[in-house]
Amino acid sequence: MSSILPPSTRVWWNQPLDRVEGTWIAIALIWCLAMFFMMPYWHIFGKQNLSNEAYRVTAEAYGKKTQEMVDKFTVRTETELKVPVVRPPAGGDVYLIARMWQWWPILELEKGQAYRLHLSSMDYMHSFSLQPENLNIQVVPGYEGVYTITPTRAGKYSVVCNEFCGIGHHTMVSNLYVVEKGQGRTGDDGAKDKVERKNERGEK
Numbered sequence: 001m002s003s004i005l006p007p008s009t010r011v012w013w014n015q016p017l018d019r020v021e022g023t024w025i026a027i028a029l030i031w032c033l034a035m036f037f038m039m040p041y042w043h044i045f046g047k048q049n050l051s052n053e054a055y056r057v058t059a060e061a062y063g064k065k066t067q068e069m070v071d072k073f074t075v076r077t078e079t080e081l082k083v084p085v086v087r088p089p090a091g092g093d094v095y096l097i098a099r100m101w102q103w104w105p106i107l108e109l110e111k112g113q114a115y116r117l118h119l120s121s122m123d124y125m126h127s128f129s130l131q132p133e134n135l136n137i138q139v140v141p142g143y144e145g146v147y148t149i150t151p152t153r154a155g156k157y158s159v160v161c162n163e164f165c166g167i168g169h170h171t172m173v174s175n176l177y178v179v180e181k182g183q184g185r186t187g188d189d190g191a192k193d194k195v196e197r198k199n200e201r202g203e204k
């Protein structure tokens with residue numbers, strides 16, 4: 001669409017800039033630059049954005065890497081689905097699979113150790129949300145995101161899918177354990193867990 005009448009002066013862009021117009025352009029430019037430089041500033045000083053690496057990966061290759069870790073470092077299983085709880089060596093690589101509608105496996109990490117957490121999806125887009133921490137990471141199929149994390153507080157965390165991924169989205173929840181140094185694998189926690197689970201099944 002165009003206006004009904006042609007402009008009275010064809011070459012309108014040669015007119016001198018009005019003071020008000022110039023002021024608004026200057027304000028807009030300064031604000032744009034402020035927002036632009038806030039992005040790197042906030043990344044470094046805001047303690048909010050994660051520094052991550054991302055690599056292309058196929059579901060098969062990622063599944064294989066995760067399976068290798070599970071085969072080596074599983075310490076027990078949980079729930080009736082027998083989800084392996086994996087305790088990889090402190091400071092190493094840990095893999096977590098997101099798929100409809102499960103997080104696999106369950107990770108058990110040591111407090112105060114830096115881990116490289118790998119996240120990828122086997123099917124559609126999911127989102128790794130760690131509660132009660134304020135952590136929310138998109139998990140995308142075809143890409144392997146790597147995040148260097150250091151758990152600072154021991155306890156049982158919840159992993160929640162935060163991206164609508166279909167009919168079972170609300171059931172896509174799991175746990176993540178952070179244990180004190182030297183605890184877990186053969187320590188009291190594991191033994192206690194075994195006793196509790198035996199009791200659940202009515203065994204002695």
Ligand code: CUA
Pocket residue numbers: 099100101125126127161162163164165166169170172
């Ligand atoms: Cu996975 Cu929602």
